[in-house]
Every structure is written in C-alpha cells, then in structure tokens.
Amino acid sequence: MNSDCDHIKDQIADLISGTLSEPQVQAVEQHLEECPACRDYARALQNEDGLLTEFFSKIDTNMTGRQERVLKAINRSFVSRQGDTYSIGRTIMKSRISKLAAAAAIIFVVALSITVVDKLTSEAYAITQTVEAFKNVRYMHVVRRDKAWNIQDERWIEIGPDGVQARYRQDTSDRDLYVVDDRQTVMVHHPDKNTVILYDANDKCWTWIYAPGKVFQELADGGPNYYTVKENVQYKGRPAHHLRWVIADIDIYIDPETRLPIAHGDYEIDYEEAPEGTFEIVIPDGAVVVDKRPGAPPCEEPEWMIEEKKKKEMGKIAQGYFEDARRALAGGDYIKAAESFSKTIEIQPGRNWAWLWMGIALYKSGDYDAAIYRLSKIIDAMGERDLTIPSYHFARGLAYQAKGMTDMARLDIEKVLPKMILGLRNRKAASTFDLADDPLICADGMREGCHGMPTTEQSIAMMINRLRIITGQNFGYDPDGSAEENEQAIAAWEEWYETSGEIKLTPDAQPVPVPEVVEEEVK
Amino acid sequence: MDDRSDENVVQACRQDDTAAYAVLVKRHYRHVFALCLGVIGNVHDAEDVAQEAMLKGMLKIKKLGRGEQYEAWILQIAKNLCIDFLRRRKRVKPLADEQPMQAGQTTKENHDLQQAVRRLPQELRLPLTMYYFDGKNAKKIAERLNISHSGACQRIRTARKELHKLLTERGQDE
Numbered sequence: 001m002n003s004d005c006d007h008i009k010d011q012i013a014d015l016i017s018g019t020l021s022e023p024q025v026q027a028v029e030q031h032l033e034e035c036p037a038c039r040d041y042a043r044a045l046q047n048e049d050g051l052l053t054e055f056f057s058k059i060d061t062n063m064t065g066r067q068e069r070v071l072k073a074i075n076r077s078f079v080s081r082q083g084d085t086y087s088i089g090r091t092i093m094k095s096r097i098s099k100l101a102a103a104a105a106i107i108f109v110v111a112l113s114i115t116v117v118d119k120l121t122s123e124a125y126a127i128t129q130t131v132e133a134f135k136n137v138r139y140m141h142v143v144r145r146d147k148a149w150n151i152q153d154e155r156w157i158e159i160g161p162d163g164v165q166a167r168y169r170q171d172t173s174d175r176d177l178y179v180v181d182d183r184q185t186v187m188v189h190h191p192d193k194n195t196v197i198l199y200d201a202n203d204k205c206w207t208w209i210y211a212p213g214k215v216f217q218e219l220a221d222g223g224p225n226y227y228t229v230k231e232n233v234q235y236k237g238r239p240a241h242h243l244r245w246v247i248a249d250i251d252i253y254i255d256p257e258t259r260l261p262i263a264h265g266d267y268e269i270d271y272e273e274a275p276e277g278t279f280e281i282v283i284p285d286g287a288v289v290v291d292k293r294p295g296a297p298p299c300e301e302p303e304w305m306i307e308e309k310k311k312k313e314m315g316k317i318a319q320g321y322f323e324d325a326r327r328a329l330a331g332g333d334y335i336k337a338a339e340s341f342s343k344t345i346e347i348q349p350g351r352n353w354a355w356l357w358m359g360i361a362l363y364k365s366g367d368y369d370a371a372i373y374r375l376s377k378i379i380d381a382m383g384e385r386d387l388t389i390p391s392y393h394f395a396r397g398l399a400y401q402a403k404g405m406t407d408m409a410r411l412d413i414e415k416v417l418p419k420m421i422l423g424l425r426n427r428k429a430a431s432t433f434d435l436a437d438d439p440l441i442c443a444d445g446m447r448e449g450c451h452g453m454p455t456t457e458q459s460i461a462m463m464i465n466r467l468r469i470i471t472g473q474n475f476g477y478d479p480d481g482s483a484e485e486n487e488q489a490i491a492a493w494e495e496w497y498e499t500s501g502e503i504k505l506t507p508d509a510q511p512v513p514v515p516e517v518v519e520e521e522v523k
Numbered sequence: 524m525d526d527r528s529d530e531n532v533v534q535a536c537r538q539d540d541t542a543a544y545a546v547l548v549k550r551h552y553r554h555v556f557a558l559c560l561g562v563i564g565n566v567h568d569a570e571d572v573a574q575e576a577m578l579k580g581m582l583k584i585k586k587l588g589r590g591e592q593y594e595a596w597i598l599q600i601a602k603n604l605c606i607d608f609l610r611r612r613k614r615v616k617p618l619a620d621e622q623p624m625q626a627g628q629t630t631k632e633n634h635d636l637q638q639a640v641r642r643l644p645q646e647l648r649l650p651l652t653m654y655y656f657d658g659k660n661a662k663k664i665a666e667r668l669n670i671s672h673s674g675a676c677q678r679i680r681t682a683r684k685e686l687h688k689l690l691t692e693r694g695q696d697e
Contacts, residue, residue: 013680017654019661045683048690051636056655059566060553067552070574071545074581147579147604237586380645381609405688407681411646 004031005038012042016049125231125241127220129259134163134213137260139274142208144267146174153267155208156274164211167279179206180281185293187281193304196287200294208267219245226426232256235263318347322354326439327449329357334365352378356392357439363399371399390416391436394466401505413470413503420470421497423463424490430459433466457515460490465511467493472506479515533590536581544581551594552577554667555601557656561649562605564641572608576601598667639689647682654679 011028014020020028032039137159144153152174160166168181178189186199186206209215219227230242235253240262243252253263261269283289288302325340341358344351355378362371375396382389397412423430434454435441442450454462457479464477475492478485527535527546535543555576559569580597587596640648653664665675 009684010680013683014676016683017661017676017679018659019676019679041687044691045687048636048683048687052640052651052655052686055636055640056652059560060656063553063556066556066570066573067548069570070548070552070577073574074544074548074578147575234588237588376644381612405685407684408644411644411678411681 005035008035008038009041012038012045015042016045125229125254125256125259127216127227127229127243130243130254130261131213131216131220133259134159134216137212137271139271140208140212141270141272141274142264142267143269156278157208158274158279159212163213165207167274168206168208169274169278170206170208180279181206182279182281185281187283189284189287191284193302194287195302195304196283196289198289198291198293198296200292203292209264222426222428226428238262314347318344318351321347322351325354325357325361329361329364330438330440334361337361338365338367338370352382353435356395356436359392359399360395360436363395363402368399368403372396372403375399390419391432394420394433395436397470398507401507406505409505410503413505417470417497417501417503420463420467421494424460424493427453427456427459430463434459434462437462455515460486461512461514464489464493465509465514468509468511469507470503470505471496472504472509474509477512479513528591529593530590533584533587533593536584544584547580547593547597548577551597553656554594554653555597557653558598558601558649558667559605560656561652562602562645563608564645564648568608572604573601576604579604594667595669635690639686642689643682643685647678647685650675650678651682651686 008028008031011020011024012032015025015028032042140155140157140159142153142155142157143151146152151171153170153172155171156169157165158167167183168179170177170179172178176190176192178191180187181201183201186201186204188197188199188204188206189195190197226245228244230244233240233242233253235242239256240253241256243254243261244250245252250265251263252261252265254260255262258271260271263269290299290301290305291297321340321343325337325344328334328340329337338358338361341354341361344354345358348354355374359371359375359378362368362374375392379389379392379396382392393412393415397409397416400406400409400412419429420433423433431453438454440450441453453459461477461479468474473493473496475489475496476485477489477493481489529547529550532543532546536547552573556569556573559573559576560566563569563572576597579600580593583600587593640651643651650664650668653667654661657663657667661675661679662672664679665672668675670678
C-alpha cells in the first residue's frame with residue numbers, strides 16, 4: 001500500500017464501471033500487478049459488481065409483467081374516461097363552491113380593469129408590474145387539485161382596498177376542513193366530526209396569502225437574490241413568464257397579459273368575482289355547534305375536541321423537552337441535548353428542527369455514526385425541496401468528514417455551497433444556517449433566555465467561518481475592517497465560487513471573530 | 524418493434540391513439556421504474572409510483588410541447604411523484620424504517636447487499652440503480668438525470684466505494 005493507493009481506489013471503482021480511459025486502465029493494471037492490497041480491493045469491487053448485476057437483473061425479470069399491468073391500468077382509465085363524461089360532470093358539481101360558481105357564471109363580472117393589455121404583452125416583464133396589477137384585484141380564486149384532477153383545496157379571497165384579505169372561504173376537502181370568514185365571525189366546519197366552531201374574527205384568522213401585493217413588493221425589493229425570471233415559457237400549454245422565488249423554492253407563473261400569477265406552487269389562480277353567497281356563514285344541518293365568540297353561552301365540547309386538547313397538552317410536554325434540549329445544546333451539554341431532542345421526537349416525530357439539532361448534538365458529542373444516521377433519516381424523509389435542507393446537508397457533511405468519509409462529505413457540501421455563497425449577501429439564505437448554529441434564536445427575540453437573529457455583520461462573519469471550514473480559503477474578511485475591504489472580500493468569495501468552487505475540507509481553519517452586539521443606550 | 528420516433532408516437536397519442544401510448548410505455552417504462560426504485564428504494568412502492576407516472580403522462584400528453592422530449596418529461600413527472608410519495612409516507616409513518624428492495628429469493632449475501640443498497644443515501648442509490656438498469660451506461664444516466672457525464676461517473680464511483688464500506692463494515696461487525 002502506498003500513497004497512490006487512495007487515488008488508485010477511485011480509478012479501480014471507475015475501472016469496474018467501465019468509465020476509465022484506455023491509458024488510465026493500463027496504469028491501474030500496472031499498479032495492481034505491484035500492489036496486493038489494491039488487487040484485493042479490485043477483486044472485492046469486481047465481486048460486488050457481479051452481485052449487484054445479479055441483484056438488479058432479478059428485479060428486472062418482472063419488467064414485462066409490470067409493463068402489462070401499466071397498460072391494463074391505462075386501458076381501464078381510457079375506457080372510464082370515454083364512457084363516464086356524465087359522472088365526471090356530476091362529481092365536479094358536488095363541490096358547493098362549484099355549484100355557486102356555475103350559477104354565477106351568468107352574471108360573471110371581471111373585477112380587473114385591464115386597459116393596457118396589448119401594450120403590456122409586448123413589454124419585458126418586471127415584477128413591479130405584478131405589484132401594480134394586484135392593486136386592481138378584488139377577488140382571488142385559488143385551487144389545488146390531486147392527480148386525478150379532483151379539487152383538494154379551494155379558496156376564495158376577497159381583497160380589501162388596503163390590499164389585504166377581507167372576507168375568506170376555504171374548502172380543503174383533503175383535510176376535511178371548511179372555513180368561512182365574513183369579517184365578523186369565522187366558522188370552522190369539520191364535517192368528519194360533524195362539528196362547527198364559531199370564533200370572533202378578531203380572535204382567529206385563516207388565510208392563504210394575506211397580502212399578495214405586499215408579498216410581490218417584498219420580492220421586488222429583494223432583487224435578483226430573491227427571484228429569477230424566465231420570460232415567454234409555457235405553463236400547461238398557456239404562454240407565461242416563469243418567476244422563481246428562489247429562497248422559498250416556489251415556482252410562480254405569470255400571465256403575460258394581466259401580469260398576475262396564474263399558478264403559485266401547487267395552486268392555480270384566477271381572479272373572477274366570488275359567486276354570491278360564497279362568504280355567507282351557513283351552519284350545516286345537524287352539526288354540533290361550539291360557539292367560542294365572546295358573550296356566547298358556555299357549551300359542552302365534543303369528545304374529539306377534548307382529545308385534541310390532550311394532544312395539545314402532550315405537545316406542551318414535548319415543547320418542554322425541546323426547550324430543555326435547546327438550552328443544553330447551547331450550553332454545551334450535548335448528551336443531555338440529544339436525549340431531550342429524542343424525547344421530543346418520540347412525542348412529535350414531525351419536528352424537523354429537533355431532528356437537525358439532535359444530529360448536531362450527536363456530532364458534537366463525538367457520536368458521528370448516530371449523527372449521520374439521524375440526519376440521513378430526516379434528509380430522506382424531507383425531500384430536497386424543503387427550505388431548511390441546506391443546514392441538514394451541512395451538518396451531515398461535517399459528520400461524514402469527522403468520520404473520514406470525505407467523498408460523502410463532499411457530496412453534502414456541494415449541495416449547500418451555492419446557498420452559502422448566496423448567504424453572504426442575502427440574510428434569508430443565511431438564516432437557515434444561523435438558526436441551525438444557534439438553538440437559542442427565536443423569531444422575535446422576546447422569549448426568556450432567547451435572542452433574536454444575528455446582525456448582518458454577525459451573519460456574514462459566521463458564514464465566512466463556515467466557508468473557511470469547507471474550502472480552506474481565506475479572502476481577508478475582517479469584521480473590524482472597512483466596508484470597502486469587506487465588500488472586496490465577499491466579491492472575492494463569489495469570484496472564487498464562479499471560477500473554481502473547489503471544496504477542501506479544513507476543520508481546523510482559524511475562524512474570524514464574530515462581532516459582539518453593542519446594546520443601544522436607553523435614553 | 525415500432526421504429527417511429529418519440530415525436531411521431533407522441534403526435535399519434537395526442538389524437539387519442541392509446542395503442543401509440545403502449546409504444547411509449549414499452550420504450551420508457553423501465554427507465555421510469557428504475558428512477559422510482561432509485562429514489563424510493565422499495566420495489567413495490569416504485570411499481571405503484573411508476574404506474575402512476577405513466578398514467579399521468581397519458582392524461583397530460585396533449586400538454587407536452589415537443590414530442591422528442593417525452594423521456595425527460597416523463598422522468599420529471601416520475602421524480603415529482605416520488606417526492607410527493609416520500610412526503611406522504613413521512614406524514615403517514617414518520618421516519619419509520621423502510622422496507623428493503625427485494626429481489627426474489629434472499630440468500631444471506633443477497634440480504635446483506637439489499638441492506639447496504641438501502642442504506643445508501645438517495646443521491647447515490649439513484650445513479651447506481653439506473654446504472655444497472657441502463658446497460659451500465661454512465662452517459663445515458665447523465666442524460667436521464669440531467670447532470671454532467673463526469674458528475675454521473677463521480678456518483679457511481681462514490682456509490683461503489685460507500686457500498687463496499689457498508690458491506691465490509693457489516694462483515695466486521697458480525
């Protein structure tokens with residue numbers, strides 16, 4: 001075994017895969033003649049290749065049967081589509097809202113005054129045009145469908161003159177949740193529980209996007225770090241502009257004529273006037289009514305609400321463990337932190353931050369295998385589109401590195417590097433890393449023992465330190481230096497990323513000092 | 524064997540020719556299945572999701588702009604469905620151990636291999652699975668996963684090395 005062997009091992013893997021060039025094949029074969037350790041390694045990989053080939057070919061043997069099953073399913077679907085036009089129509093009309101919509105179609109009124117359509121269509125798209133267009137919007141109709149095209153979630157939103165949600169209706173059939181808000185009362189109907197709960201509109205608010213114009217204004221203010229635009233694409237056969245909300249990882253399609261969104265993530269949007277009666281509160285016949293409005297006579301709550309309350313109590317217990325764990329992690333008691341996060345997850349398995357911080361606590365306690373296992377579980381479960389996923393990959397990358405699995409570490413770090421570079425200028429991109437590093441941050445910084453988000457200067461310094469650990473580079477960022485010098489340092493990081501971006505894991509890199517927060521004197 | 528191009532077959536499908544869609548199923552189903560298997564790691568679930576993808580492809584084919592892009596399009600549909608599936612499964616059975624891939628009769632050696640493949644992270648399991656389903660052709664995998672050729676080679680290489688580590692670690696533990 002000599003110093004070439006690590007490099008040769010990569011080439012042995014490529015040799016088995018048949019992706020090595022002819023001169024490299026000869027060099028590897030020559031090395032194998034001289035090196036018994038690498039010869040054994042090559043034999044082992046060759047053997048594993050044989051096992052994998054056999055393993056996958058066994059799975060492959062049923063392929064014709066699978067194809068036939070697919071074709072049968074397609075035939076069934078085709079036959080039912082051809083012969084069942086009536087039943088499809090009937091299914092659609094089951095929706096209460098669709099019935100109202102059909103009735104209202106006769107008196108359909110477009111709420112938008114689009115007088116400059118032709119002119120706008122030929123102009124380049126700017127997001128501020130969407131902000132402007134929203135000023136004329138009075139109604140939004142938002143629909144999410146399942147794969148069979150059935151409506152799963154339908155919302156009607158009336159927008160007030162101030163640009164924010166006024167009246168609201170939500171029919172979320174896949175969660176058995178129906179809400180009507182007429183600005184006085186909010187009615188929440190759970191048909192599966194045959195229960196209606198009434199709230200004062202000042203106490204509860206359901207919403208989809210509360211102030212759509214404001215959201216797009218914030219996006220416009222954020223600039224190119226927040227969004228990208230691709231003009232003149234197709235959305236389901238319609239011409240559209242594609243607006244990608246980078247940080248939120250959401251695809252939005254804009255109608256080139258009206259400049260309004262026609263799709264937002266999984267939802268499709270139109271702007272027709274809500275049918276008469278949409279926002280009218282009608283208590284379903286026979287429903288148990290629980291009136292929680294001020295002044296309403298006391299009433300007995302049904303069993304399921306009592307159960308929900310118990311669940312909430314369990315949630316409070318989980319929250320207690322979670323808070324203990326956060327403090328333990330921040331205080332350096334990593335074993336206690338990991339235990340308490342584990343207890344949190346036992347009660348509430350869906351708490352992603354508990355999984356992440358448990359992984360970090362295990363990593364910091366030196367239990368790299370457990371850290372990798374836990375973080376891998378949550379990464380696989382969450383899918384790549386989750387917003388917080390970069391911090392999970394970063395944490396797992398460090399754990400892989402600590403375990404000496406550098407190839408795996410690189411794969412994780414490669415995934416997060418673009419977001420880290422972006423985070424040098426963009427607070428939102430950096431925030432997932434900042435939150436992961438400091439479990440005592442809370443959104444408003446007002447809870448006891450918590451504090452708010454780091455300042456911009458702190459956030460940049462922390463990101464620089466993370467980048468130094470994974471790249472071994474140093475472009476001279478100094479929190480005490482001048483703004484001009486630091487701008488140059490950030491530009492140098494960006495240029496490095498554009499031209500090289502080479503990962504060199506350097507856990508011992510000297511960190512730059514993170515500036516302290518200077519409390520403002522109270523006058 | 525139908526030698527029409529995908530573009531011509533898609534054109535026929537747009538005119539409700541279901542027989543034409545059968546050509547696309549026979550031509551592309553195995554790649555769709557391999558992708559689902561690589562992402563989900565379980566044969567039965569991969570079969571379900573791959574079937575759903577092919578069905579969705581048929582229902583939406585009139586919206587496919589360019590017929591020659593059918594393969595990239597159907598693979599993207601499949602990938603999105605896999606992500607949806609993993610999310611749904613997370614909601615229903617959060618983070619529970621997955622059922623392994625199963626390939627017929629299980630010998631101990633085969634069982635170890637199944638476990639090791641299952642333990643690979645998704646970003647390595649997917650290219651490795653497609654490699655063995657795709658005639659061991661890294662270039663094709665790069666095209667199908669929309670990554671560079673060197674990127675595909677790197678992932679297959681890393682997958683082999685990690686798999687070897689997992690298999691030898693397991694051997695040493697016992």
